Amino acid sequence: xxxxxxxxxxxxxxxxxxxxxxxxVANRDAKVDSLSAExxxxxxxxxxxxxxxxxxxxxxxxxxxxxxxSVVHTYAQRSLDQFEKYWKRLVFxxxxxxxxxxxxxxxxxxxxxxxxxxxGYLDKSKVTAGVTTVTLK
Amino acid sequence: MISQPxxxxxxxxxxxxxxxxxxxxxxxxxxxxxxGELAIHGSLSLSESESNAYNFYxxxxxxxxxxxxxxxxxxxxxxxxxxxxxxxxxxxNLDGFSQLALDFASLDYSFxxxxxxxLGRNKFxxxxxxxxQDLDQVRIFANLPAATYPRSLRxxxxxxxxxxxxTASAHWAGSFDYSAFFGRIDDIPSNALAARSxxxxxxxxxxxxxxxxxxxxxxxxxxxxLRLGITTVQVPDVTVDAHLATxxxxxxxxxxxxxxxxxxxxxxxxxxxxxxxxxQPAPTKADYYFHIASIEYTLGSxxxxxxxxxxxxxVTANIPALNxxxxxxxxxxxxxxxxxxxxxxxxxxxxxxxxxxSTDPDRTxxxxxxxxxxxxxxxxxxxxxxxxxxxxxxxxxxxGLALLTAAGDxxxxxxxxxxxxxxxxxxxxxxx
Numbered sequence: 001x002x003x004x005x006x007x008x009x010x011x012x013x014x015x016x017x018x019x020x021x022x023x024x025v026a027n028r029d030a031k032v033d034s035l036s037a038e039x040x041x042x043x044x045x046x047x048x049x050x051x052x053x054x055x056x057x058x059x060x061x062x063x064x065x066x067x068x069x070s071v072v073h074t075y076a077q078r079s080l081d082q083f084e085k086y087w088k089r090l091v092f093x094x095x096x097x098x099x100x101x102x103x104x105x106x107x108x109x110x111x112x113x114x115x116x117x118x119x120g121y122l123d124k125s126k127v128t129a130g131v132t133t134v135t136l137k
Numbered sequence: 138m139i140s141q142p143x144x145x146x147x148x149x150x151x152x153x154x155x156x157x158x159x160x161x162x163x164x165x166x167x168x169x170x171x172x173g174e175l176a177i178h179g180s181l182s183l184s185e186s187e188s189n190a191y192n193f194y195x196x197x198x199x200x201x202x203x204x205x206x207x208x209x210x211x212x213x214x215x216x217x218x219x220x221x222x223x224x225x226x227x228x229x230n231l232d233g234f235s236q237l238a239l240d241f242a243s244l245d246y247s248f249x250x251x252x253x254x255x256l257g258r259n260k261f262x263x264x265x266x267x268x269x270q271d272l273d274q275v276r277i278f279a280n281l282p283a284a285t286y287p288r289s290l291r292x293x294x295x296x297x298x299x300x301x302x303x304t305a306s307a308h309w310a311g312s313f314d315y316s317a318f319f320g321r322i323d324d325i326p327s328n329a330l331a332a333r334s335x336x337x338x339x340x341x342x343x344x345x346x347x348x349x350x351x352x353x354x355x356x357x358x359x360x361x362x363l364r365l366g367i368t369t370v371q372v373p374d375v376t377v378d379a380h381l382a383t384x385x386x387x388x389x390x391x392x393x394x395x396x397x398x399x400x401x402x403x404x405x406x407x408x409x410x411x412x413x414x415x416x417q418p419a420p421t422k423a424d425y426y427f428h429i430a431s432i433e434y435t436l437g438s439x440x441x442x443x444x445x446x447x448x449x450x451x452v453t454a455n456i457p458a459l460n461x462x463x464x465x466x467x468x469x470x471x472x473x474x475x476x477x478x479x480x481x482x483x484x485x486x487x488x489x490x491x492x493x494x495s496t497d498p499d500r501t502x503x504x505x506x507x508x509x510x511x512x513x514x515x516x517x518x519x520x521x522x523x524x525x526x527x528x529x530x531x532x533x534x535x536x537g538l539a540l541l542t543a544a545g546d547x548x549x550x551x552x553x554x555x556x557x558x559x560x561x562x563x564x565x566x567x568x569x
Contacts, residue, residue, distance in 0.1 A: 038306065042250055047304040047314075049219060049247045056219035077361045079438055081480050085275040088568070091178055092275070093260045093268045094223050094241040095302075097215050098169060098176060116217070 019074035022067055023127050024134040025109070027118040030055045036137040037075060043119060044076040045086065046096045051117070059099035060111050060120035071121050169569060175212050180568035182207040182273050190558035191538075192546035194232045194288055194330075197560070205288075205564075206230045207271060209240070221245040227271060231288060232546065234330055240271075241295050251303040259300040261318040262353030262368050264429035264444055268294065277478045277486040277519045279529040279564040284472035284494035284511065285429065285446040287543045289330035293372065296320025296349050311359040317352040322372070333545025337382055337393040339419045339456075345376040351427075362435035370427040377421040381458065384410045392508060392542060392551045397459075417458035424451045438480045445473040470496040474513075486519040496539045507556040511537035526567050533560040 024040065026032050031053035035043070042048035049057050062068035064080070072083045090096030100115070102108040105122040112118040113130040127133055169176050184205035188197040195204025206229065213223030224242035229235070243257030260268040269275060270286050271294075280288075298320025306312045325331050325344035332341040351370035358364060384398035398410035405413075426449040433442045450468040454461060474492035481487060490513075497509035517531040535558050538551055548554075 042304070048250045056215065056217070058215075078435070079480070081438070081483060082435065082440075088178075089269045089272055089275045091213065091223075092180070092209065092211060092225065092272050094213075094225060094243055094245070094255070095260075097213050097221060097223070098178065 019070045021124060022071050022121045023124040024119070024121050024136075025112050025127060025131040026051075026120075026134050027058075027112055027114075027116055028130075028132050029116045030057075030119065030132065032119075032132065032134055034135045034137045040075045040136075041077075044072070044083075046090055051119075055117045057119055058115050058117040060102055060108055060115075060118055061099045062105070062108060062120075062122065063101045063103055067121075067123055175214050178209075178211040178213075178569060180207070180209045180272075180274055180566060182564060182566040184279065184562055184564045186560065186562045188558055188560045190554050191541055191548045191551065192544075193541060193560055194544050194546065196232075196546075198548070204232055207273075209271065219246065229271075229291070231291070232330060232544075234328055236292070236329075238292075243300075247303075249303070251305045253302050255300040255302070256298075258295050258297045259318060259320065260295045261300065261320075261349075261351060261370065262316045263294070263351075263370055263427065264368055264446065265366060265431045265433055265442055267368070267429075270294065273529075273564060273566040274527060274568040277480070277488040277529075278476075278490070278515070278517050279531045279562050280515075282444075282472075282474040282476070282490055282492040282515075283513065283540050284492055284543070285444055285474060289333065289543055289545060292325050292329060292331055293322055293346070293349070296322050298348070307356075309359060312357045314355040314357065315353065317350075319348065319350040321348045322346050330545055337387045337389065337391075338395040338397055339379040339421075340382050340386070342378040342380060345378065346372050347374050348372075355431075364433050366429075366431040366433075368427075368429050368431075372425040372427075375423045375425065377423055379419045379421060381414050381417045381419055381456065383415045389547075390549045390552070391547060392538060394552075414458050417456070419454070419456045419458075421455065422453045425449075440478045442476045442478075443474065445471070447471045468501075469499060470494070471498055484521045486517075486521075488517045488519075490515050494537075494539050496542060506537070508538050508542075508552075511535055511539040513540065525569055526565070529562070529564040529566075531562045531564070535560060 030051050032051045039048060043057055043059060051057060069080045072078055072080050076083055078086060087096065087098055091098050100111050102111060105126045108120045108122045109128055109131065112120050169178050185201050186195055186197050186204050187201040190198060192198045195202035197204060208228040209225060211225040213221065215221045222244055225240040227240035228237045239258060241258050241260050243255045243259050245253065245255045247253035262268055264285060266281055267286060270281055273279060296318065300316060300318040302316040304312055304314050327342050332344055349370060349372045351368065353366065353368035355364055355366040387395045387398050401410040401414065429444055429446045431444045448470050452466050452468060454464045472492060472494035474490050476490035478488040479486060492513040494511045495509060497504060502509065513533055513535045515531060515533045517529055519527055519529045521527045537556050541548055541551060
């Protein structure tokens with residue numbers, strides 16, 4: 001995955017901000033410390049709706065920005081536009097609930113801190129003590 | 138049919154779409170509306186179409202027709218235990234037929250990524266885009282390839298029953314998404330597009346399907362963005378209540394002209410058909426089988442897709458007045474398309490597709506290829522000035538008249554005007 005990222009970046013196919021600049025965070029009640037890339041992929045696409053602890057996932061996504069594009073491209077294999085349309089299709093066909101959409105990282109932190117089961121991502125430097133940082137297995 | 142604007146107003150109708158856009162801008166819908174714990178989403182679409190030759194899903198021959206209006210309202214809630222409840226109303230007017238439908242209403246619980254269950258009215262998988270054919274906001278094209286996704290079959294996109302679904306990892310081989318469904322579907326009234334007879338000799342009073350069942354399997358290959366799929370849907374044991382048409386209706390010029398009443402009148406005297414046969418029952422039983430094989434490849438902002446679709450029908454006709462008893466026929470039709478979509482920027486998208494359809498691949502009807510085939514070359518440009526508003530202009534250049542048969546519009550000049558025709562659509566969609 002790292003090699004393909006470097007190639008894609010060299011081709012200008014992905015933004016300069018890398019997915020490695022992002023931290024995944026979860027509400028403390030989710031009782032999740034680490035996830036694999038496949039699990040993050042499944043959560044982002046709504047095919048995994050529960051953590052291993054049994055707590056239902058409440059996904060939160062950033063709606064714009066280089067970091068959002070990079071995370072969605074790396075872990076969901078979609079552009080931000082395709083990702084938004086993917087979720088709209090799930091909602092309008094009865095197969096999913098729209099993730100919480102956060103315009104800023106401050107909104108993301110606020111939502112993840114207060115919402116049981118919340119899971120999201122933001123810049124590493126913006127993580128606060130009120131959430132659990134989820135490491136990549 | 139809805140009343141038509143004069144030719145001098147046809148461009149005004151186009152501007153009407155833009156005007157409605159500015160109204161929508163003034164309202165500025167949010168991404169979703171939260172009413173307590175309920176998340177509300179919706180969309181409003183308006184289409185205007187015109188053909189240089191034929192009526193196609195509207196009164197479009199040589200005029201612009203405001204032929205399609207759609208309103209969707211959707212609500213959902215996820216409970217603390219993971220159970221999800223959602224419902225959607227879908228109101229539409231297409232080619233003069235209006236319906237307010239409960240599109241879906243279900244309880245959804247996922248036990249594991251590989252097993253989930255939905256109970257209630259569910260939309261079911263049908264090819265890559267069948268379950269989302271109303272969702273203008275999630276694709277670039279205003280109209281999906283018409284032979285694969287005919288708008289006349291809109292009533293058969295959800296069923297009351299059960300659906301099981303899931304995603305299973307295949308490790309080095311990627312993953313599989315599957316669904317299997319079974320349910321009851323509503324009767325289809327005589328004024329619905331699906332009830333338009335291809336044959337002028339009989340007029341459908343009602344289509345009474347009992348149930349449908351089917352399954353879909355999609356393979357997400359270990360190549361990023363590539364997936365293959367196959368779906369199958371069957372609607373067996375459909376009762377078609379119908380009666381024999383009048384001579385005037387059966388012999389009106391067009392694609393479905395039928396000379397049987399003239400023959401009867403020739404044998405038994407003028408007026409014999411209308412006196413003795415018109416209105417007599419002509420009940421039919423039919424089984425329908427739909428299969429679609431699909432491939433889709435997403436590469437950056439490009440999406441490429443191709444599908445091959447078959448529809449097989451077994452029909453048992455009874456026309457007691459004509460001594461037709463349990464007349465059995467198998468009918469087959471197929472189509473395929475290749476499509477490319479490009480979301481060039483956040484605001485601008487473009488697409489193109491080529492579709493071929495044959496309603497008589499086995500050459501059983503004796504009709505010429507110009508009537509039983511269609512070749513549709515289409516292009517579209519989509520512009521989203523705001524995230525909640527998309528405008529589309531789509532052009533089709535079509536060789537062949539087979540698409541007209543499925544749509545069921547009356548085209549008195551279909552056999553004289555020629556096989557080449559154009560179709561232009563403007564569409565405006567707001568969503569939140």
